[in-house]
Amino acid sequence: MGLRLEGSFRPGRAAASVLVVLVPLTVRPAPVASQAAEWPVRSVDMDIDLTSGDGAAQVVLRYELNPVDDEHHEPTGPLQLEVLGFGEAAVDRLATQSGDSVELWPAQGARRAAAVMPPASPTASGIQMLELSYRVTAAVEVEGDRVRVRVPVVTGPPLVPGTSGDFSARLRLPSEWIVVEGFPAGFRRDDDGWWSVRLQVTPSMVGLRGRIGGGWRPSVPFAVDLLTVLVLLGFSVVGWRHLSAVARRTAA
Secondary structure, rough: OOOOOOOOOOHHHHHHHHHHHHHHHHHOOOOOOOOOOOOOEEEEEEEEEEOOOOOOOEEEEEEOOOOOOOOOOOOOOEEEEEEEEEEEOOOEEEEOOOOEEEOOOOOOEEEEEEEEEEOOOOOOOOOEEEEEEEEOOOEEEOOOOOOEEEEEEOOOOOOOOOOOOOEEEEEEEOOOEEEEEOOOOOOEOOOOEEEEEEOOOOOOEEEEEEEOOOOOOOHHHHHHHHHHHHHHHHHHHHHHHHHHHHHHHOOO
């Protein structure tokens, strides 16, 4: 019994059809390169000077980096950094401790990014230290006697959990400023006149609200605390009077 073929047969077309089928089966995907080890950040110290008088903030950041990551890989690439702009308070350029200028390129939304190679001069314990400085124009907004400060923080990888390090910020303010509230919460005045805060995470901004000169005015948290104390004191007086009345009736 013979095999019947419908239509004409062309060897060239058949070979091409076979080739189309076979080629995808023989192509192998290229191996994916392993991701470079990321610099583990042990701690970040930030100094902010707001005494220039022109509304700008001069910032110095000091990163303490581990020499190996969690899988004992040694990072060899640059430290990836980014910063979020807040209105006119933005950062365009960084300066390294060696004097090099690093421009930040636009990223998603109001974010800007940069890559900085830590210096090849670790401490005796192998810890890498990276110091950056930058200037934030329009960090200070003044309206009458009210002051608002917003200083963007150049952030890197998250802080390594379980280490003794953390994020700390110190602010030097004009002597005539009176701080009403700070962000993040927890600011306190040090003996040297600077204001400081310490956290377990790196915030995207450090800021405060205050006033210029004038007499002292209570802040909202203070007012709430004072009201709470007055209410408790009122309850105490009422309770004491009630107990006194009961004692007199019992004695009679």
